[in-house]
Structures are given as C-alpha cells and as structure tokens.
Amino acid sequence: MSNILVVKANNRPDGVSTKMYETFVSEASQIDGLNLTTIDLFSENMPYFGQDTLNAFGKLQSGEEMTENEAASLAALNKSRELLSAADLVVFAFPLWNLTIPATLQTFIDYTYGAGYSFKYNEQGQLVSLMTDKKYIVLNARGGIYSTPEAAPTEMAVNYVNNVMSGIYGMQKIGEVIIEGHNANPAKAEEIIAAGLEEVKALVQKLFVLA
Template sequence: MTNVLVVKANNRPDGVSTKMYETFMAEAAKVEGLNITTFDVFEENLPYFGQELFNAFGKAQAGEELSEIQAASLAAFNKSREALSAAEVVVFAFPLWNLTIPAALQSFIDYTYGAGYSFKYDENGNLVSLMNDKKYIVLSARGGIYSTPETAPMEMAATYVHNVIGGVYGMEKLEEVVIEGHNADPANADAIITAGLEKVQAAVQKLAQIAVK
C-alpha cells in the first residue's frame, strides 16, 4: 500500500481547487493499493504558529499545565508532523488567494517546517533536505493568469509550495496541475475547468503507477 496524504486547503464548496480535490479523491478511489488520508487544514482549525507553541514546549518539558491555546498549538504541531511523516506521497490542493496560499495552509507548513525534522544543517551550515524519500503533487487553481513572464513573479502560492516542499523538504515532484484564467475569461471558464479536471484524473493515473510497483 502507498500512503497518500491529501492536504485540502480550500473551504469554499464551489472553489475550483475544491473541485480538483473532489476529482482527485473520486479518481483515486478507483485505484488499488492506495491508502488515502485527508488533512483538511480548515477543519483542523490550526492555531497560528508562534510563541504559544514554544511556551508549550517549555511547560511540557517541565511537567507544567498548559493553557488551552498552548495545548491546541502542541496538538496541531504533533498531528501535522505525524500526518506528514506517515505519508509516502503528499497531495496539496489549494487556491491562489491574494497572490499567496490560504493562511490555514501556511499554518500546516509552519508546523512541519523545522530543522531536525524536514531539513537539517550540515557541518558547513548548508541546508540538507530530510524528506527525499517522499513525493508530492500540486493541484492549484487561480482565477487570473499567472503563467506569463509578466505575471509569474506575482504568483506566490504554487511557487511557494514548490520552494518549501520540493526545495527545503526535498520531496520529488510527481505532478502539478494548475487551473488558471477561469475568472479572467468567463466565457471559456467551463472549458478551462473541465480541461483542468481531466488533468487531475491523469495525475491520479501517474500515482497509480507508483502504487503497483
């Protein structure tokens, strides 16, 4: 069995990246050999990463009672890392909101981004990735067009995920599907979305090839 973690990062029922998530899940259900778990970053209601977590570390080590927010922060830290550690393939389904990723997805990344866990530093101070044995898939949607030379520098959602998950954590990119321009070109929105969802289905088939190895 291949353990697949799907990180769902859109709580809008009609969101295009939500449709990408739903399409992926429906298609993946047809594939044998996949053990699929969803980590919905909105449903998890992760506290923002910050000092409360560090206070929780100190209190837990000293055996002291944690406040409610400290306990929630520590639980979010543990659950996020446990989910990521158990996965062989991680699928990120998210939109571009205000040029970047949703804050809830940022929280998940903040909890899993850490020296000694997802990367380390060698004796010369160079970053060494620690998750080279994992693969990842990006499913992202953006209503505007951010794939031109003029607009690409403004896109900080998929680019950020690649920089962190592929660059820092060292996971191998298995596939990327981006649906874009459906808001900029409403007359062709249905065709744009349909074509993108077909690519999501094709991405599952690439994952299926891993499952049978």
C-alpha cells in the same frame, strides 16, 4: 501499500481547487493498494504558529500545565507531523488567494517546517533536506492568468509550495495541475475548468505505479 496524504486548503464548496481535490480523491480511491488520508485544514483546530507554540515546547519539557491554546497548538503540530511522516505522497490542493496561499496552509507548513524534522544543518552550516524519500503533487486554481513572464514573479502560492517542499524538505514533485484564467475569461470558464479536471484525472493514472 502507498500512503497518500491529501492536504485540502479550501473551504469553498464551489471553489475550483475544491473540485480538483474532489476529482483527485474520487479517481484515486478506485486504485487498489492506495491508502488515502485527507487533512481538511479549515476543519482542523490549528492556531497560528507563534509564541503559544514555543511556550508549549518549553512547558512540555518542564512538565508545566499548558494553556488551552498552547495545548491546541502542540496537538496541531504533532498531528501535522505525524500525517506527513506517514505519507509516501503528499497532494496539496489549494487556491491562489491574494497572490499567496490560504492562511491554513501556511499554518500547516509552519508546523512541519522545522530543523531536525524536515531539514537539518550539517557541520558546515549547509541545509540538508530530510524528506527526500517522499513525493508530492500540486493541484492549484487561480482565477487570473499568472503563467505569463510578466505575472509569474507575483505568484507566491505555487512558487512558495514548490520552494518549500522541493527546495527545503527535499520531496520530488511528480505532478502539477494548475487551472487558471477562469475568472479572467468567464465566457470560457466552464471549458477551462473542465479541461483542468481532466488533467487531474490523467495525473491520477501515474499513481498506478505507486500502488
């Protein structure tokens, strides 16, 4: 059985990346042998990674009592890492907001981005990826057009996720669907979105080889 973790990072019911998430889950749930788990980041109690998280590490070692926020931060970190560790395939469904990813997705990445967990350094000080046995898929929506040579350098959502998951964690990307331009071209918005959702359905067919 292949374990698939779907990371949903959009709380807008009518959001395009929400529709991509729903399409993926609906199609993938029809494949026997796939174990689907979703973490809806906006529904999780995930304090921002920061001093409370570092305090929690120290108090865990010393046995000191944690504050409520420290305990919540440690619980979110543990849950994020447990889900990621159990996954064979990770599907990220997220929008481009203000040229980057939603804060909840950044927090999930902050909790899983750690030396000794997702990567390490060898004796020469070189980074070694520790998640080369995992695969991932990107499902992204952006209302503007960022695939042109002029706009591509300003896009810090898909680029960022790919740089971290592939470049740092060492996961293999097996698919990417990006729906873009539906806000820039409202007359063709429905057509653009529909075509993108069909791409998501086609991508799911690749999962048959994982089942």
